Every structure is written in structure tokens, then in C-alpha cells.
Amino acid sequence: xxxxxxxxxxxxxxxxxHNANPGRPSHRHATLYIQINNEGQVSKxxxxxxxxxxxxxxxxxxxxxxxxxxxxxxxxxxxxxxxSTFQLMENCKFKEGGA
Numbered sequence: 001x002x003x004x005x006x007x008x009x010x011x012x013x014x015x016x017x018h019n020a021n022p023g024r025p026s027h028r029h030a031t032l033y034i035q036i037n038n039e040g041q042v043s044k045x046x047x048x049x050x051x052x053x054x055x056x057x058x059x060x061x062x063x064x065x066x067x068x069x070x071x072x073x074x075x076x077x078x079x080x081x082x083x084s085t086f087q088l089m090e091n092c093k094f095k096e097g098g099a
Contacts, residue, residue, distance in 0.1 A: 034082070036067035036074060042082040062093025 032044045035051035045052065050069045057064040065074040072084035075092040085092065 034074065036070040036072050036084045038070055040070065040072055040084045042074065042084050059093070062095060064088070064093060 032046060033048055033052040034042065034054075035045050035049065036042055036054075037051050051067065053068040054074070055064075055066045055068055057066070066072065067074070067084065070084065072086055073088055073092040075083055075085055075089060076094070077083065077091065
């Protein structure tokens with residue numbers, strides 16, 4: 001689904017991860033979702049919910065991911081741990097294809 005946020009087109013998706021243990025059978029733990037709760041905690045879950053719904057915006061400087069319910073940006077520390085913030089910062093801009 002595509003919508004407008006502050007006049008800019010964004011995609012609305014449930015965050016979806018991949019199996020963290022590819023050697024294990026794919027029928028168990030295959031899909032994980034990133035969620036940002038109202039307190040700003042970032043965690044994973046196996047079930048879609050209001051906290052896994054994210055606005056995805058593609059810009060010239062990176063991909064922005066923002067929790068629809070929490071209104072917080074998903075960001076990554078230099079050690080790749082995820083956190084969230086209301087303020088858009090440089091480490092909240094993800095590059096396509098990972099790193």
C-alpha cells in the first residue's frame with residue numbers, strides 16, 4: 001500500500017525479517033517482524049500487530065523506516081543494534097542492500 005506522509009509518497013508495510021538460522025528448517029521461526037512500541041523499544045515478534053506497521057520512504061540519501069503507531073524512526077548504532085527516535089538522524093537512513 002502506498003500513501004502520502006507530509007506530502008511525500010511512502011510505502012506502508014509490516015516489517016518482515018528473515019530466518020536468522022538458515023540451517024534450521026524453514027517451517028519454524030521463518031518470519032520475524034520488527035516492532036517499535038510506544039516507549040520506543042525495538043524488538044522482534046512472530047506476529048503482525050500495530051507496532052510492526054512501518055512507513056517506508058525511499059529518498060536520495062537513504063531509506064527511512066518509521067513506526068506508524070509509535071511515530072519513531074528506526075535507527076542503527078554502529079554495532080548494528082537497532083533503536084528508535086523521534087528525531088531523524090543520519091544513522092536512521094538505511095542503504096539499499098544492507099550495510
